[in-house]
Amino acid sequence: MRFHTRKWIKPEDLNPNETLFGGRLLEWIDEEAALYAIIQLENQRTVTKFISEINFKSSAKKGDIIEIGIEPVSFGSSSLTLRCEVRNKMTRDVILTIEKITMVSLGDDGKPKPHGKSEIEFVKDRLENS
Incomplete structure (x- = not known):
């Protein structure tokens, strides 16, 4: 798993128990997943369809520094x-695991669009091939 993003936990990120608010963490995860998918699928019109069980461990x-890791599980025709x-x-x-996002x-019509991808590509490889 590659850990792309780090976050520093600040007072505004805390719940009344003085620990990281789960909703804030889920916001960061959703944004990270969106950025990862947009880059992989080369389509800025990429949205979250499903998030499986969230396991807070x-x-x-x-003051803690956390990192968010994302890895691909599978490609569908439009997902x-x-x-x-x-x-x-x-x-x-x-801190947390999610098995499927x-x-x-x-x-442009807002409906699922086939992306034609079947494996992870790195931007550096795309640039070398152009």
Whole structure:
């Protein structure tokens, strides 16, 4: 799994228990999954269709640095399914896992659009081939 994004937990990210608010973390995960899928599918009109069970394993507190990891699970004709893990950067303790986040590529009409992808591509490889 590749960990692309780090977040520093600040006071405004906390719940009344003084730990990371789950809704804030889910916002960050949804944005990370969207960016990953948009880059892979080469379509800015990519949306979240499904998020499976969210498993909170531990918490984070003010001052912690967390990192969000995303990895591909499978490609559909118009979708990309991802897996996510969030962990504490310093201790490597897992904070959360999500087994499936399905992102769908849309056409201009707002309906699912086939993307023609079947494997992960890296931008550097696309640039070398152009």
